[in-house]
Amino acid sequence: MNLAVKAIAASHMLGSTQIQITYKDTQTTQSLAVSEASAAADTNTDAIFGPVLSTEAVAVAPIVESAKIPTIFTQAGGPGVVTPGGYVFRVTAPQSEYQPKMVAYLKSKGVKTVTMLFDATVPTTAGIAQTTLPPLFKTAGITIKGSYGWSEGTSDFASYATKVAAENPDAVGVEGITTEPSPVIIALRNAGYKGIIFGGTSFQAFTLKAAGQQAKGVVWATDFDQNSTFPQTAAFVKAYEAAYGGAAPLDYAAEGYDAVYLLAYGLKDVTGTFSRTALQAGLAEAAKAGFSGALGMDVFVNQDLTETGYLQTYTGSAVETVPSS
Amino acid sequence: MIQVIADSLSLGSVYVLFSLGLSLSWSVLGLLNLAYGAQFMLGAYFAYLFGGHVHASLLVVLPVAVVAVAATSVIADYFVFRRLRVRAGTPVESELAMLVASIGLAAVAETIVQNATAGNSEFIPSSTYKVRTLGFGGSTLHITNIQLLMTVVAIALTIAFAAFVKWTRFGRAMRAAAVDPATCELLGVNANRLFSVTMAISGGMAGLAGVLLGIDLTNVQFQMGDPLVTKAFAVIIIGGVGSIAGAAVGGYLLAFAETLVVVYGPSTYQDAISFALIIIVLLVRPTGLFAQRRWQRS
Numbered sequence: 001m002n003l004a005v006k007a008i009a010a011s012h013m014l015g016s017t018q019i020q021i022t023y024k025d026t027q028t029t030q031s032l033a034v035s036e037a038s039a040a041a042d043t044n045t046d047a048i049f050g051p052v053l054s055t056e057a058v059a060v061a062p063i064v065e066s067a068k069i070p071t072i073f074t075q076a077g078g079p080g081v082v083t084p085g086g087y088v089f090r091v092t093a094p095q096s097e098y099q100p101k102m103v104a105y106l107k108s109k110g111v112k113t114v115t116m117l118f119d120a121t122v123p124t125t126a127g128i129a130q131t132t133l134p135p136l137f138k139t140a141g142i143t144i145k146g147s148y149g150w151s152e153g154t155s156d157f158a159s160y161a162t163k164v165a166a167e168n169p170d171a172v173g174v175e176g177i178t179t180e181p182s183p184v185i186i187a188l189r190n191a192g193y194k195g196i197i198f199g200g201t202s203f204q205a206f207t208l209k210a211a212g213q214q215a216k217g218v219v220w221a222t223d224f225d226q227n228s229t230f231p232q233t234a235a236f237v238k239a240y241e242a243a244y245g246g247a248a249p250l251d252y253a254a255e256g257y258d259a260v261y262l263l264a265y266g267l268k269d270v271t272g273t274f275s276r277t278a279l280q281a282g283l284a285e286a287a288k289a290g291f292s293g294a295l296g297m298d299v300f301v302n303q304d305l306t307e308t309g310y311l312q313t314y315t316g317s318a319v320e321t322v323p324s325s
Numbered sequence: 326m327i328q329v330i331a332d333s334l335s336l337g338s339v340y341v342l343f344s345l346g347l348s349l350s351w352s353v354l355g356l357l358n359l360a361y362g363a364q365f366m367l368g369a370y371f372a373y374l375f376g377g378h379v380h381a382s383l384l385v386v387l388p389v390a391v392v393a394v395a396a397t398s399v400i401a402d403y404f405v406f407r408r409l410r411v412r413a414g415t416p417v418e419s420e421l422a423m424l425v426a427s428i429g430l431a432a433v434a435e436t437i438v439q440n441a442t443a444g445n446s447e448f449i450p451s452s453t454y455k456v457r458t459l460g461f462g463g464s465t466l467h468i469t470n471i472q473l474l475m476t477v478v479a480i481a482l483t484i485a486f487a488a489f490v491k492w493t494r495f496g497r498a499m500r501a502a503a504v505d506p507a508t509c510e511l512l513g514v515n516a517n518r519l520f521s522v523t524m525a526i527s528g529g530m531a532g533l534a535g536v537l538l539g540i541d542l543t544n545v546q547f548q549m550g551d552p553l554v555t556k557a558f559a560v561i562i563i564g565g566v567g568s569i570a571g572a573a574v575g576g577y578l579l580a581f582a583e584t585l586v587v588v589y590g591p592s593t594y595q596d597a598i599s600f601a602l603i604i605i606v607l608l609v610r611p612t613g614l615f616a617q618r619r620w621q622r623s
Contacts, residue, residue, distance in 0.1 A: 155553060183541075
């Protein structure tokens with residue numbers, strides 16, 4: 001986000017207007033997120049970048065709507081966050097939008113059966129495993145052999161892996177938070193499972209590094225392709241690596257970057273005297289028009305980013321984009 | 326079925342390794358140490374830092390982590406818990422004050438690590454400590470070398486601890502101090518020294534468990550000990566507070582229950598069913614399976 005603020009200032013996109021961001025840690029706590037949002041609404045803050053967890057976002061959304069303060073969420077992919085025409089915007093396409101690409105890939109690989117493993121305590125991961133994917137599998141003619149959830153903080157996945165290895169499906173879906181993919185993948189491979197392992201946005205180079213070669217060939221759907229040749233994406237990746245010692249940007253960074261740009265385009269579209277209401281109208285206009293950002297061409301429907309996503313795979317040491325078939 | 330037993334033993338060893346030190350401080354000092362999860366987390370960070378950055382072997386990391394975390398435990402006892410024990414009017418007041426203080430210490434430690442790591446998880450690649458899968462019986466049984474090590478260490482430490490507490494002079498003093506520290510002092514036992522050593526052993530156990538489980542989990546994170554603290558309380562209560570053998574039996578019992586629920590039942594109800602079993606155990610034996618017998622003179 002800081003990178004976007006600097007880029008906007010350097011390009012004089014907003015003339016002499018500067019974006020200033022104050023960061024508040026919500027500590028992944030819903031009550032703290034609510035109190036921080038309420039506090040921000042009571043000050044001269046013009047807009048809020050919302051907390052990333054769905055559980056926090058669904059609690060914050062009604063507060064910012066009633067306070068009429070424009071709020072831009074990233075991540076927070078659960079339902080009930082964005083109300084069309086309201087003050088809330090979201091710059092992360094829900095994972096449900098790019099899961100069809102994942103299912104099409106599995107079908108193209110001849111997958112007939114799958115088993116789902118997921119973090120049952122996180123609404124987003126549980127929703128993808130239990131609500132989003134089953135109808136897609138059914139349409140694709142893929143049978144679900146089993147669907148097993150674990151609680152956040154689970155310290156051993158061996159029993160889940162044993163169960164899955166016994167079922168021996170063609171593919172296993174792993175939907176968890178960032179610390180979970182590697183231990184689950186390791187447990188599956190240790191249990192002798194040799195089929196396809198696929199996942200969601202918690203699959204990243206840094207989260208899979210722990211599994212190393214055991215994660216080789218895993219596939220996942222994401223909204224950000226760091227290998228894209230799309231000009232704005234390539235420019236963002238280059239700027240990010242230059243700013244942060246060569247570290248490759250994650251989807252979180254790209255979404256944050258585009259969230260700041262949505263604010264900037266919204267500010268540009270403000271007409272008349274500035275107010276939060278005028279900014280909301282400006283943001284709605286900017287979202288309606290869409291823009292080229294780090295994520296690619298950002299298109300919004302009802303103030304919510306929509307995207308078909310990308311498929312990526314891990315080589316055992318790096319992330320590669322799976323070519324679209 | 327053999328794999329299910331192996332999975333249960335592996336998970337149970339995690340619980341036993343984590344619970345032994347907590348059980349010790351609880352039974353001897355009356356300290357329900359909620360900072361134990363944070364100490365465990367420090368041990369795991371030693372595994373991450375020394376293995377990932379210094380490329381030290383496990384043989385080096387383990388003793389360093391054990392000693393370092395044991396030292397934090399002794400320091401916490403000297404500056405916080407000992408003073409609360411002295412100032413409290415009754416044992417109940419002392420236990421409550423130490424419980425609250427341990428929450429504070431956990432918050433301090435976790436906040437420092439959270440800020441130092443920006444709240445991010447750090448990962449320990451399998452290759453760092455050469456974790457690999459071992460196959461037995463024509464590949465019908467799979468277990469990693471680190472899980473095997475954890476199981477061996479958990480069983481060995483349980484036996485060693487039980488023997489130490491039962492048959493050594495120091496162990497007898499620990500048991501006596503757990504019942505009546507004042508009388509122990511009158512009989513020439515240096516209670517403060519005994520409590521410091523108990524805290525050192527407890528902290529060392531947290532460090533040991535942190536290193537091994539951090540490697541097994543492949544990642545470390547500032548709140549990683551918190552879920553295990555809840556499990557450890559359950560393990561200790563099932564076994565009976567103050568019983569080393571009880572902690573071990575409780576750990577393996579909970580692990581078997583959880584594994585069976587995952588493999589043969591509705592996995593999302595793993596915690597609910599496991600803890601329902603605990604309630605049943607407690608209804609039958611309210612003091613746990615291996616409760617310490619205590620005598621009180623009238």
